[in-house]
Amino acid sequence: MKYRHSFHAGNFADVHKHVTLLALIAALQLKGKGFLYLETHAGRGMYDLGAGDVHAGGPQEAHHGINALRAAHCHSPEIIAYLAAVTRTQGPGGAHSYPGSPLLAAAALRAQDRGVCCELQPPECRALERALRDYPYMRCLATDGYAALNAHLPPLERRALVLIDPPYEESSKDFARGLSAVTQVLARLANAVVVLWYPIKDQRDLAPWLTRVAGELTAPTLNSQLWVHPLDSRVALNGSGLLLINPPFQFDAAAQRWLPELGRALGEAASGAKGTALNWLVHGH
DSSP, rough: OOOOOOGGGHHHHHHHHHHHHHHHHHTTSSSSOOOOESSSSSOSSSEETTTOTTTTTHHHHTTTTTHHHHOOOOHHHHHHHHHHHHHOOOGGGGEEEEEEEEHHHHHHHEEEEEOEOOOOOOHHHHHHHHHTTTTEEEEOSSSSHHHHHHHHOSSSTSSSSEEEEESSSSSSHHHHHHHHHHHHHHHHOOOOOEEEEEEEOOHHHHHHHHHHHHHHHOOOOEEEEEESSSSOSSOOOOOEEEEEOOOOOOHHHHHHHHHHHHHHHHSSSTOOOOOOOOEEOOOOO
């Protein structure tokens, strides 16, 4: 596996994913009962946006992601909460560092919640362990996140939030495996809240997959999309997609308010192709 999340840390897709993730955690925490947070592809936890890695898009991608959002002065509570969480977890690197989903989730967990983050690549896992050392409710495992699903589900809490964020190095296989993992989670815990991130690149491949999702899943499934390039563009990544399975009650109504504001704040202002969409692929019964 050649992918490193540091190539794209803090970009528009990260922001879309992390605002949504923290909003889901906050919604689940409206109930006092704890839950398990389980992440399958966690990464290293903290990223240096000023790093001189010639392979990284870091500073440039963050310019149109987290940095653009900071400059936008958004008013939605979910976006404000996300920006505050990023600031709290940045550490000594300040504005030049960006916390990944494991740190953002770890900082949000309560004493009755617990988290497990899986990272297969040893150097990334060791970095994640260091990044999580101050967060007692989150632990890191050096393992294949897909293989860990059966081991950790169903949890004792009988509530779970599962983030599946694979690298999509082999897009067709990763799309199929991601959907299979969602099905696997729901077979173990029918009420689990599952988040599956996917890239928006080629509509010819994506549209049939979304049709397959709608045909195979029976749990309520909300589709959240944010794009910063035309959907038929030949750039590497046109947009960011999230399948939200079993989202909390009225989460869609809240997202209808903050998602468009988020979309307007991100990406290149001159592109003229930014947009967002939120729709149910599978309605609740």
